[in-house]
Amino acid sequence: MSYYHPPGIIEMKNKHKKGIRINYDELFDIINPGSRIFLSSGAGIPLQTVSEILKSRHPNLVDLEFIHLITLGDYFSQHNSVKSKFRLKTFIVGEAISKDINAGNVDFVPSNIYEIPYLFSSEAIGVDIAIIQTSPPDESGFLNLGIITVVADIVIKKAPLVIAEINPNVPVTRGETSIYIDQIDYTIESKVPLIESKNKPTCEIKDKNTDKIGWHIANLIEDDSTVSLHFGPFFDAIACHLKTKKGLRIYSHIVSDWIIDLIEAGTIALDRGENYQRAVTCSGCYGSRRLYDYVNNNPSKIAFALMNSRFTGKSVHGVETRIAGHVICRLTGIVRIFFITFVRPVCLYS
Numbered sequence: 001m002s003y004y005h006p007p008g009i010i011e012m013k014n015k016h017k018k019g020i021r022i023n024y025d026e027l028f029d030i031i032n033p034g035s036r037i038f039l040s041s042g043a044g045i046p047l048q049t050v051s052e053i054l055k056s057r058h059p060n061l062v063d064l065e066f067i068h069l070i071t072l073g074d075y076f077s078q079h080n081s082v083k084s085k086f087r088l089k090t091f092i093v094g095e096a097i098s099k100d101i102n103a104g105n106v107d108f109v110p111s112n113i114y115e116i117p118y119l120f121s122s123e124a125i126g127v128d129i130a131i132i133q134t135s136p137p138d139e140s141g142f143l144n145l146g147i148i149t150v151v152a153d154i155v156i157k158k159a160p161l162v163i164a165e166i167n168p169n170v171p172v173t174r175g176e177t178s179i180y181i182d183q184i185d186y187t188i189e190s191k192v193p194l195i196e197s198k199n200k201p202t203c204e205i206k207d208k209n210t211d212k213i214g215w216h217i218a219n220l221i222e223d224d225s226t227v228s229l230h231f232g233p234f235f236d237a238i239a240c241h242l243k244t245k246k247g248l249r250i251y252s253h254i255v256s257d258w259i260i261d262l263i264e265a266g267t268i269a270l271d272r273g274e275n276y277q278r279a280v281t282c283s284g285c286y287g288s289r290r291l292y293d294y295v296n297n298n299p300s301k302i303a304f305a306l307m308n309s310r311f312t313g314k315s316v317h318g319v320e321t322r323i324a325g326h327v328i329c330r331l332t333g334i335v336r337i338f339f340i341t342f343v344r345p346v347c348l349y350s
Contacts, residue, residue: 019137019164019181022188024049027163028058030186031129034065038130038155041069042254043286044148046133046165048190050075054086065089067127069116069150070254072195072286076100089125091116113253120154130159133190134179135170141181146170147194147292148284149177156183165190171296175281197231197256197287203240207233214238223247224269231256231286243267250280257287260294 022030027049031037039045045068053061054075064086066076076088088100089107100106111119119125132152134143143164145152156162156179167190214237221227224247229235231254239258242248243265250259250268259280262268270279285291 022186024052034063035128036065038067038127040132043195048192049165127159129161130155131163133165142178144172145177210237215241218242226251228252252282255282255285257291
């Protein structure tokens, strides 16, 4: 499937040099009415650019579609009164937008995580402009995607126009997170702080029921297992009770501050050698500034992987656990892995 792209965008892409710095007035002239705009996900959203678009009265900024995989803040819902200006399309429902989805203000695309890369690579989800947040370029001209990778690489290759919001607050992470300046058409400067989690430290859990659930689930996990967690109080509780385990690996879509505690407690298998996968593999992180500083230029502990190349097609032996601790599914393969979730179960297939 191939989507129609406005000819003005393609012509503009072919005429100019790469990585040119522009201001917001120039950006608004570039955007066509009705454009489908992909935004970096989660805490990696280009906040300043989104804010400038939402408050501007430029005539081009109407009937826009923002494509955003994970929405964490209320920056979109604050502007729902201007219904002719934009509509949000998302893939993962969270507290920030659940009310807007119920009210019919957001388009929700129900899909499993492993299906999302194919929606973009096949252009089933069309993108006219990709706006991503990156670190400043290094001396070799490489920018870093920072705390979130997900499907950015696919979208950058598919989008007719790519704009980078360059922010010095974005940490330089290791893994599949580097892009070259020649992949970017325009750049905009920003110094807006990254979105941070308001959750309390991992083991400061006041709710006894949450703590008890974490204790029961942690007891199901054996040493030398591979565990997939997420962010939120339930996962903090589980991680708190995993500190007595040994030889664990983390293979997760998103990690949070609990990963620091597990590494410092000696729970994570950092010394498994060349024949093993990285001790921690994820496609993003969301937490406090402490977490973002921890992953900055950290060469050996946490590797960020693109969703399409690391979170699909794996041969695993899986056990997925819900709140009640029931086993949901088992897969035959080579690695013992626990998928811990509090939503509809998702299995990885060979």
